[in-house]
Amino acid sequence: MKIAFFLILVLLTNNSCSAQNNIDFYYQDKTKATEADNAAYKSYLENIPKEFLRKDDEVLLSFNNAAFIDDVITINGKSYNFENYTCGYTQIRVPKRDGKIKITSKKKEEMDFKLKKGIDYIIINGNFNNKWSVTFSEFFPTMECL
Numbered sequence: 001m002k003i004a005f006f007l008i009l010v011l012l013t014n015n016s017c018s019a020q021n022n023i024d025f026y027y028q029d030k031t032k033a034t035e036a037d038n039a040a041y042k043s044y045l046e047n048i049p050k051e052f053l054r055k056d057d058e059v060l061l062s063f064n065n066a067a068f069i070d071d072v073i074t075i076n077g078k079s080y081n082f083e084n085y086t087c088g089y090t091q092i093r094v095p096k097r098d099g100k101i102k103i104t105s106k107k108k109e110e111m112d113f114k115l116k117k118g119i120d121y122i123i124i125n126g127n128f129n130n131k132w133s134v135t136f137s138e139f140f141p142t143m144e145c146l
Contacts, residue, residue, distance in 0.1 A: 041140035067126030
């Protein structure tokens with residue numbers, strides 16, 4: 001009986017872990033912020049109209065435009081078109097109140113993840129093997145034009 005229970009537990013754990021095997025997760029804590037990151041954040045605050053700045057109850061998603069050319073991304077039920085290539089990142093604000101983010105793509109599989117406390121910025125890229133690449137960041141990261 002103990003062996004059967006153990007096998008069921010292993011199978012459940014394996015299935016729950018493999019559900020997001022199409023995502024590579026990364027994390028940046030505040031101690032890794034550079035002067036360039038601080039300058040990028042200052043530029044963001046100065047150059048983005050106030051109504052488009054991230055609010056305290058939101059997380060700022062930054063999608064790498066090169067990874068999503070000719071794609072439609074749906075975030076928690078709202079769709080965004082990435083029709084043409086433009087250099088850089090598309091920034092989309094998402095409310096934190098749901099506690100999770102669900103993203104689907106025409107090109108990639110669906111993914112969902114829970115928001116972690118203290119995370120205000122998330123960078124979303126696409127890997128060469130068609131995986132999602134998600135970087136949780138406690139600070140506004142410098143992002144180069146790709």
